[in-house]
Amino acid sequence: MHTFKLCSRSLTDCPGTSSQTAGKSAACAGCPNQSACATAPKGPDPDLAVIAARMRGIKHKILVLSGKGGVGKSTFSAQLAFALASKGKEVGLLDIDICGPSIPKMLGLEGQEIHQSNLGWSPVYVEDNLAVMSIGFMLPNPDDAVIWRGPRKNGLIKQFLKDVNWGELDYLIVDAPPGTSDEHITIAQCLQASSPADGAVIVSTPQV
Ligand SMILES: Nc1ncnc2c1ncn2[C@@H]1O[C@H](COP(=O)(O)OP(=O)(O)O)[C@@H](O)[C@H]1O
Ligand SMILES: [Mg+2]
Known part of the structure; x- marks a missing residue:
């Protein structure tokens, strides 16, 4: 590690x-x-072994990142997920933008709830082969601001990686918050526990 x-x-x-x-x-x-x-x-963090076991069924992991907000990360993540799913791939979309989760709204999944089973948290399915997980599903009011310190954010990201029952996936796409901070370090370290992310897509716009 x-x-x-x-x-x-x-x-x-x-x-x-x-x-x-x-x-x-x-x-x-x-x-x-x-x-x-x-x-x-x-x-070594004992959670990493649990995460590695969970990630074993995931063939490819792609992070979507950017230095700043509002540049199109969530739009790109959603489009990439749909594009891969339309090719018949098994796709998971994980929204770890804890302070501004926009994937539920973008995919028309507002108000959906996460169900728990003995296999873990079940993601919300948009199609048979497109599963979505977002902190947005856990917030009582989507318009409320989420003000969390780093350790709590890290804890939730780890919990997502440990507890979500994705099943077998061809691709897991991770929609990250803007910047290079707690969330990014946590996700990179946790994914590395099994095998590192296959790559990252950096989204940027010209400065005007
Ligand atoms: N390629 C694009 N061209 C124009 N507008 C875009 C493009 N991609 C995203 N947008 C718009 O920019 C805004 C922010 O996009 P979003 O995907 O939420 O960004 P981020 O996740 O990086 O904060 C949204 O209103 C979205 O519709
Ligand atoms: Mg976003």
Whole structure:
């Protein structure tokens, strides 16, 4: 697993957050994250094995990303999902834009609810071979702003990856929020637990 170096003072010497010496090595002295690293659980994240097992039935994973919002990520993700499904592929579309989930609205799925079974959370099916999962299905009012700190967002993304019962998929398309932040690090790390994403599509528009 790739370890992200969180300490800004001595990046090259930072032992990494999952190291047994996290927060305790000489390079950690004075780092603002020292006490967090020293007290956090060490070693590989146990969730990663569960995620890897879940991802085993997914042949290809594609992330859709951008530096800023409103450039067409969700539109592109939805179109790509429909295009692949129309070719007869088994497709899953996962919306991890926790603060602005737009996939339910775009696909006419507002008000749909997620059902649970002993196999996990069942996604919402647009067609037999097109399954959709979004935080939007879990919010009581789609117009409410979601104001969450990083750890809570990471927790939900992990839960999506662990608990959604996609079954066998040819493609899982992940519609990400704008930027390069918590959600992106979490999804990249979690997907890597099984096999890394096949690629990322970066959506951009010209600056005017
Ligand atoms: N290729 C395009 N040309 C023109 N408008 C677009 C295009 N793609 C998306 N849009 C519009 O831009 C707006 C933002 O798109 P959206 O897919 O929600 O962006 P993001 O997910 O990056 O925030 C929407 O109103 C959408 O209809
Ligand atoms: Mg979007």
